[in-house]
Amino acid sequence: APEERSVAKGLSDFYREFRMTANQSERSEGADMVLDVTPSEQSLDDRLQSMSSALKPVDSRWEGEYKFRTFRAGNTLREAISSYAEQEGMQVIWDLNQDFVIKHQFQMDNTVAGSLAKIASAIDSNFEGKVATFMCPKQRSLVVTEKVTEYLSTQCSRVGS
Numbered sequence: 606a607p608e609e610r611s612v613a614k615g616l617s618d619f620y621r622e623f624r625m626t627a628n629q630s631e632r633s634e635g636a637d638m639v640l641d642v643t644p645s646e647q648s649l650d651d652r653l654q655s656m657s658s659a660l661k662p663v664d665s666r667w668e669g670e671y672k673f674r675t676f677r678a679g680n681t682l683r684e685a686i687s688s689y690a691e692q693e694g695m696q697v698i699w700d701l702n703q704d705f706v707i708k709h710q711f712q713m714d715n716t717v718a719g720s721l722a723k724i725a726s727a728i729d730s731n732f733e734g735k736v737a738t739f740m741c742p743k744q745r746s747l748v749v750t751e752k753v754t755e756y757l758s759t760q761c762s763r764v765g766s
Contacts, residue, residue, distance in 0.1 A: 623705050635738045639731070640681060642699065649748070650756040657743040657760075665742045665762065669693050678710045683726050690717050690747055693724030697721065700750035703731060718747060722765025725749050738764040 645652060670693065675686045683704040685695040695717065704727060713720045718740055725736040734751030741748060741761035748757060 612738075621763070622636045638708055640704045640706065642683075642702050642704050644702060645700075648754075649698070649750060649752065650763050652698070652752050653744050653748075653756055653760070654743055654747070656746065661745070662742045663695065663745050665740075666680070667695075667740060667742065667765075668719060671714075671719075673712050673714050674717075674720060675710065676707050677708050680707050681705060682707065682728070686721050686724060688715070692747060693717055696744075696746050698746050698748045700748060700752065701728075701732065701736065703728075705731075721747050721749060726765065740764050753758050 647655075655744070665725045669690070672687075673691050676682070681704045683699045685707065687699070690697045694722070713723060714761065719739070725738045729736040732751045734750050736749060737753055739748040739750070739761040740746075741757070741758050743760065747764070748761065
């Protein structure tokens with residue numbers, strides 16, 4: 606009987622260890638898909654205010670061209686949406702402490718602003734605050750952030766919900 610218990614205990618230990626190893630590999634694989642972003646030393650409001658005089662404002666209702674956009678595997682969400690925004694004369698201010706590697710290619714049929722709002726909604730659960738998207742016409746910028754500042758509330762318009 607003692608030998609049976611040790612075999613049972615051995616199998617039990619083996620499966621417990623196997624499950625832990627499997628869980629850890631899933632976690633580390635997922636961790637490879639999330640990149641830490643170094644925050645700017647300047648506050649978001651200061652950055653936006655310093656940009657406003659240097660640029661030609663865009664129409665306050667700007668959303669970008671409505672079309673299919675491909676988000677390729679291996680790229681990050683920030684890089685991809687920033688590239689599409691730049692093609693239309695805008696910039697993205699990614700005011701979040703994480704960016705995400707695209708694991709599988711996908712397409713969005715939307716405007717640049719609409720696509721960024723959908724991305725914000727999709728990644729929202731990774732952050733403590735609610736991730737929101739704004740369009741700031743004086744800065745020709747789209748902002749994605751979890752910290753809604755007074756400047757964003759008064760000088761920019763919210764995109765999406």
